[in-house]
Amino acid sequence: MQPAHPSMTELYRGKFLGLYQTGTWEYCSRTNAHAVVVVVALNEQEELVLTEQFRPPLGCSVIEFPAGLAGDEPGMSDEPLAEAAARELEEEVGYRAQSMKALTSGPTSAGLTDEVIYFFQANQPVRVGPGGGVGGENITVHHVHRSEIHAWLEQQQNRGLMVDPKVYAALYFVERSGAT
């Protein structure tokens, strides 16, 4: 992402992340992408489609909705967010949607990074492939009926996985909309 301030100082620039400073405030910024997208898909059987993936920073597997970086592929730095959402949905869980509905957006950790995530809901998602991710992402795809999602997420935590709180943020919108 672009650092948010003209007054920022680069403290360190890695291959994917950089550390910056504005005033006395340190923050982390992605050097290879301008935004993150996450997609809720509720299929015709009223199942939510979730991912399970080992996350190196945490040293454990995390339950999430399909998500990824927008504009991180070579020559795609201007990739529209809804297109990135559609690409991630197909890569990670093998679903294609008729369209993407924007739900909300906001910072993932406002004190630590300028990263902003954009939430989408897939309209009429249909399975077209196995998913699993690209480039060694090694994603396990889970289908969970919406009536069982709360208990299922608790079960995953009980078996030692983490659950991304953005799953609950997305479920707030699913519950509000009441239907696909």
Add this chain to the structure above:
Amino acid sequence: MQPAHPSMTELYRGKFLGLYQTGTWEYCSRTNAHAVVVVVALNEQEELVLTEQFRPPLGCSVIEFPAGLAGDEPGMSDEPLAEAAARELEEEVGYRAQSMKALTSGPTSAGLTDEVIYFFQANQPVRVGPGGGVGGENITVHHVHRSEIHAWLEQQQNRGLMVDPKVYAALYFVERSGAT
């Protein structure tokens, strides 16, 4: 936080944040705290208590629930999470609760950082002071009736603020519980 891997390499260590690498994966870690807490408070008038705060990494103001670092004060590195939640609730919005109920926990941005956030709900919160934060945090406190929260959050985005998606994650739990 402690880096999650014995095999991690320190790329850069700032005053508050460090950049680390495990395998080919880069991630950011706090050097001065072991966890983040966030607290939902619903008062006797069925109002939710939110904060508005300028966030330097984003260069704008963000709507959040009261939140902060556990164990970041000198000599308090072992501060229990529920105590940190109670401290942040009083510092930021001036409320004191009878007890704290744990709701969930999870990573704020699983690909970027090992930061984990713990959600609490304040039981029977009572106002005891103005809030506003400490050390120049300059927090504006908002009271919003739960029946108006969704529209109010949209209004804040329309006036150019960001809304932390963790607000919606917490609202999912508030909606589920149905009451204080």
